[in-house]
Amino acid sequence: MNTIAPSKNSPMIELTGVRKNYGNYEVLKGIDAEVARGEVVVICGPSGSGKSTLIRTVNRLEEIGSGSISCDGNNIHRPMPAKELNRLRSRIGFVFQSFNLFPHLSAIDNIAMSPIRVKGVARDVAYAKATQLLERVGLTDKANAYPGQLSGGQQQRVAIARALAMEPPVMLFDEPTSALDPEMVGEVLSVMKGLAADGMTMMCVTHEMGFARDVADRVWFIDQGQIVECAPPEEFFSRPQTARAQRFLSELRH
Amino acid sequence: MSSFDLSEILGNPEYVSMLLLGIEMTFVVAIGSWVLAMTLALLLLGLRYAPGPVGNAFVTAYVSYHRNVPTLVQLMLWYFGIFTLMPDGLTFWLNDHNAEAIFAVIGLGLCQAAYFSEDLRSGMRAVSPGQLEAARALGHSYVSAMRFVMVPQGTRNALPALINHSVSLFKNSSLAVAIGVAELTYAVKEIENLSFRTFESYLLVTILYLVFSLMIMTVGAYVARRADPVRSGRA
Amino acid sequence: MISDIIAIIRDYWLLLLIGQYPNGPLGGLAATLMLSVLAIAFAFPVSIALALARLSKSPLLNWPVSALVYFTRGVPLLMLILWGYFLVPLVTGASVPSFLTMLVTLVVYQGAFLSEVVRGGIVALGHGQMEAARALGHSYLGAMRYVILPQALYNVIPSIISVFVSTIKDTTLGYVINVPDLTFAASQINNQLLTQPFQVFFILAAVYYVICWSLSRVAVLTERRITRKRAGTAAQATAKSLKLAALTDQPS
Ligand SMILES: Nc1ncnc2c1ncn2[C@@H]1O[C@H](COP(=O)(O)OP(=O)(O)OP(=O)(O)O)[C@@H](O)[C@H]1O
Ligand SMILES: [Mg+2]
Numbered sequence: 082m083n084t085i086a087p088s089k090n091s092p093m094i095e096l097t098g099v100r101k102n103y104g105n106y107e108v109l110k111g112i113d114a115e116v117a118r119g120e121v122v123v124i125c126g127p128s129g130s131g132k133s134t135l136i137r138t139v140n141r142l143e144e145i146g147s148g149s150i151s152c153d154g155n156n157i158h159r160p161m162p163a164k165e166l167n168r169l170r171s172r173i174g175f176v177f178q179s180f181n182l183f184p185h186l187s188a189i190d191n192i193a194m195s196p197i198r199v200k201g202v203a204r205d206v207a208y209a210k211a212t213q214l215l216e217r218v219g220l221t222d223k224a225n226a227y228p229g230q231l232s233g234g235q236q237q238r239v240a241i242a243r244a245l246a247m248e249p250p251v252m253l254f255d256e257p258t259s260a261l262d263p264e265m266v267g268e269v270l271s272v273m274k275g276l277a278a279d280g281m282t283m284m285c286v287t288h289e290m291g292f293a294r295d296v297a298d299r300v301w302f303i304d305q306g307q308i309v310e311c312a313p314p315e316e317f318f319s320r321p322q323t324a325r326a327q328r329f330l331s332e333l334r335h
Numbered sequence: 336m337s338s339f340d341l342s343e344i345l346g347n348p349e350y351v352s353m354l355l356l357g358i359e360m361t362f363v364v365a366i367g368s369w370v371l372a373m374t375l376a377l378l379l380l381g382l383r384y385a386p387g388p389v390g391n392a393f394v395t396a397y398v399s400y401h402r403n404v405p406t407l408v409q410l411m412l413w414y415f416g417i418f419t420l421m422p423d424g425l426t427f428w429l430n431d432h433n434a435e436a437i438f439a440v441i442g443l444g445l446c447q448a449a450y451f452s453e454d455l456r457s458g459m460r461a462v463s464p465g466q467l468e469a470a471r472a473l474g475h476s477y478v479s480a481m482r483f484v485m486v487p488q489g490t491r492n493a494l495p496a497l498i499n500h501s502v503s504l505f506k507n508s509s510l511a512v513a514i515g516v517a518e519l520t521y522a523v524k525e526i527e528n529l530s531f532r533t534f535e536s537y538l539l540v541t542i543l544y545l546v547f548s549l550m551i552m553t554v555g556a557y558v559a560r561r562a563d564p565v566r567s568g569r570a
Numbered sequence: 571m572i573s574d575i576i577a578i579i580r581d582y583w584l585l586l587l588i589g590q591y592p593n594g595p596l597g598g599l600a601a602t603l604m605l606s607v608l609a610i611a612f613a614f615p616v617s618i619a620l621a622l623a624r625l626s627k628s629p630l631l632n633w634p635v636s637a638l639v640y641f642t643r644g645v646p647l648l649m650l651i652l653w654g655y656f657l658v659p660l661v662t663g664a665s666v667p668s669f670l671t672m673l674v675t676l677v678v679y680q681g682a683f684l685s686e687v688v689r690g691g692i693v694a695l696g697h698g699q700m701e702a703a704r705a706l707g708h709s710y711l712g713a714m715r716y717v718i719l720p721q722a723l724y725n726v727i728p729s730i731i732s733v734f735v736s737t738i739k740d741t742t743l744g745y746v747i748n749v750p751d752l753t754f755a756a757s758q759i760n761n762q763l764l765t766q767p768f769q770v771f772f773i774l775a776a777v778y779y780v781i782c783w784s785l786s787r788v789a790v791l792t793e794r795r796i797t798r799k800r801a802g803t804a805a806q807a808t809a810k811s812l813k814l815a816a817l818t819d820q821p822s
Pocket of ligand 2: 132133134256
């Protein structure tokens, strides 16, 4: 896991010259980067720097102005029929800061519904898989609980299981723990660590520096819409190259 | 039927004057009942907050009746029913002073007051109790906290509902036709009868209603925007 | 006075209940309820279609629906009924019972109103649900079908009941085109008795009150139930629900 060398030759995610504007305001100012297969990338940076925007462009929850993004060999932002985009999206897992579980469905229904409706998986197969995933995130006993009856940490673990149910080769996380009470952060991070250990390709916006240190292969530091630094965690944390990264890290430690 | 021709109506001074009279009466009924309704609504709201259970029970019953009986039936009960039970002197006086219009104002106003007072109450309830506490903690008296903190927020919360209900009050002025008030709907039926121009007369009056309603909505939206410190740029 | 009222009920209860039926069309309370139930039953699917059209980005879809919504919000129902009375026979080319004309008018009118309720329910859910469903690969309509509508429609059940109550009250306006409903029956009784208008219209008001009050209670209880069930998940913005309540709870 600690090598950057991809298992296959092509990178899993490839961003080339990605730019995006909100009106006159340029949020992403030309992003060039790659995520190798099996690599875990942690993205950090000050608030408003464009981290969410960047990660959301990868499964096209946001459109981009120019440049291109490919994932597993597919150009995500090319013009394509809606059907094709839905198929591609189902192969990119996304975990939201605010969970966004479907409150009208129980935990296990949350996990099984999309494989059935989107991929046409048979019910019993989907539910068997969902049961397995619940076990993996440690929530076997909560299968029939509704989101409203779960703690934040439990909800987020269900959300991760829900994304995994589509069997995506890539998982994207946008601050998955920052809406959680401190005592629940650990349980979510340990699920994510498990995923990384299993070889999942991950892109993760987070300020959990402990997680970055332990799990990440590389850290991207973003500021004002640009990747300012890109280095293995030990290097980034001990020898940040730019003044901006130094200031960010020192503020984070306080 | 001959082809579409609005000038058949708009070119006829008799029809035009019927239309204008209808518009005038519609506004008399709508504005009269709006003023009555708002005044009563404030009284009802005061009663709600008055100490003791009697005021509250009265308002609950008042609101319940006026919201659960069709407005048209309320008007009929006033004009065909209660009117006949009144002492002769009063009946004569009312008959001399356009009794239909007066009962339309009373009926619609009383009914609408129930809606307005509930709008205001929900608006007040939507202000978080923390606001009152914060104001009291800063040393405001109860009255002063109400005056400067609660009521401004409560009315602002109530505005969208009040505007909606003002539009429906305006539309409901058309119900007055059922008790013989010569307002706009009455005018259109008369014009239709005389001119045989059903489509044209309906179209004309429909547009008039639409324009007036949209005017109320626009003014309402403007007032709501002015009342919102963020959107009006006074933040 | 009270004995008058009892006497009227004793003599005319059947007329109030079913009108002239079977010697004439079904009328009275039965017609009022049937008209209301049918109107809501047809207006409901119409309203979902209208709400989706209004939410769509295509101006071809959302423009006409917005126009319809503003039209029904700005024009008195009475005027729409007159239009219906004029247009429905013109379109169908046959003379149509006033009951049917009234039904068509109510479906259009309440369909437009209800579409605002449904749209409000969808909007109140926020972006997160749609985004999460799309991120899982659902199509727009799939997300609507499996994620958004089940929640939105459930949440607006109380408002739908309120619209139903409004519909019952709205059926009274059928008098302009002589729909044989409860109000019509009461007018008939009044015309026969001539001397007791207060008593007759008092009974009429009382019957409507009992029905609409009961249904309003059901709406309130359902609302409480739903709120309880939703407690713990994302709280809905008060302002939004206030606006929604004002929309459905119209005098008529
Ligand atoms: N829909 C939008 N319209 C206009 N501006 C937006 C929009 N979404 C985001 N922005 C702006 O784009 C910039 C980047 O936003 P983004 O959410 O990507 O930041 P972030 O790095 O994720 O910040 P945070 O750490 O606070 O989540 C911010 O300045 C934000 O105000
Ligand atoms: Mg963010």
